[in-house]
Amino acid sequence: MLAKRIIPCLDVKDGRVVKGVNFVNLRDAGDPVELAALYDREGADELVFLDISASVEGRETMEEVVRQTAGEIAIPFTVGGGISKVEDMKRILRAGADKIAVNTAAVLNPQLIADGARRFGSQCIVVAIDAKYNEAWGEWEVYTHGGRKPSGIKALEWVKQAETLGAGEILLTSMDADGTKDGFDLKLTAAVSDSVRIPVIASGGAGKESHFYDVFTTGKADAGLAATIFHYKEIAVTALKQHLREQGVEIRD
Template sequence: MLAKRIIPCLDVKDGRVVKGVNFVNLRDAGDPVELAAVYDREGADELVFLDISASVEGRATMIEVVKKTAGEITIPFTVGGGISSTDDMKRLLRAGADKIGINTAAIKNPRLIEEGASKFGSQCIVVAIDAKYNESWGEWEVYTHGGRNATGIKALEWAQQAEALGAGEILLTSMDADGTKDGFDLALTKAVSESLGIPVIASGGAGSKEHFYDVFTQGKADAGLAATIFHYKEMTIQEVKDDLRGKGVEVR
């Protein structure tokens, strides 16, 4: 079994890190470059940087902020938001990203996953899935444009298609749990994790050390991603790792 990873997430809007609940009511959480450097020092395994308004505003990710952030850290760095071509991917990789996160653009053009994987390698392509429970279906639906648009696509089927097209990893965010601090969506995470052969990063809902333990043991996730609890110093990455180690979970 691979060691589990703890990954802070920087949701960036207008050059600042922000955090909300269920994708709305955003509040400021600091400077992305400074926060990235802190997380690198504190033992984060990786870092995810999401330019959350890029797809909605129809513009490219902020290259300069990515360059500065990459210059401050030594850990793997995934960048997403507003990426719609392999040229966009190349620019971000040159700016210092290690992996590319695609969400809205991959739904619009699934071949983008295949093109990115063939040019840069599967390990470079992270398909981000924002999913919300659809009562009438009895399963989860994929949303795009920062959680604004319902797609009519089932999350489980889309995750499997993304893997088949060459995605190296899935970043799975539960919109229902996002920012609530009530725990990860274990049912969603387990369903997706058990249906794939590639790693799944669980996102949305982390509020305690126990939540990470639950998402690794019950949810079968390979990595746990969080924002609020780390940004506002409610707990440190080291505290989470120490707790997991104490419970017999292998972490990096």
């Protein structure tokens, strides 16, 4: 079994890190390059940068942020937001990113996953999925455009398709749990983890150390991603890792 990973997430808007609850009510959380360097020093295993505004200006800003960050950290980092074609992937990878996350663009054009995997390797392609429980269906639905648009696509079907197309990893965000700090969506995470063979990064709902233990055991996730608790110093990465080791979870040094 691979060691579990702890991944802080930097949601970047207009060059600043922001965080909200259930994808709304955003507030400033700091400078992305400074935060990235801090998390590297604290022992985070990886970082995820998401340009949540994904405007033309935002993408240009993100490219510069990626370049600056690459010079400050030694850990791998994934960049997503506004990436809709292979040339976008190439540009961000050249700026210093290790992996590319695609979300809306992949739903609208699944071939993008296959094209990216063929060009750069599956290990570079992360398919990010924003999922929300659909009462009528009795299962989860994929949302696009920063969680604003229901796609009509079932999440469990989409993760299988993404894997088949060449995705190397799934970044799974529960919209129901996002920012609540009540814990990860364990049912959703376990269902997705059982549906694919590639690693699943769980996102949305982390509020305390025990939530990570739960998502690694009950949720079967390969990595736990969080933002609010790290940005506002509610939990330190080093303390979280020590707690998980004490609970018998194999975690990276």
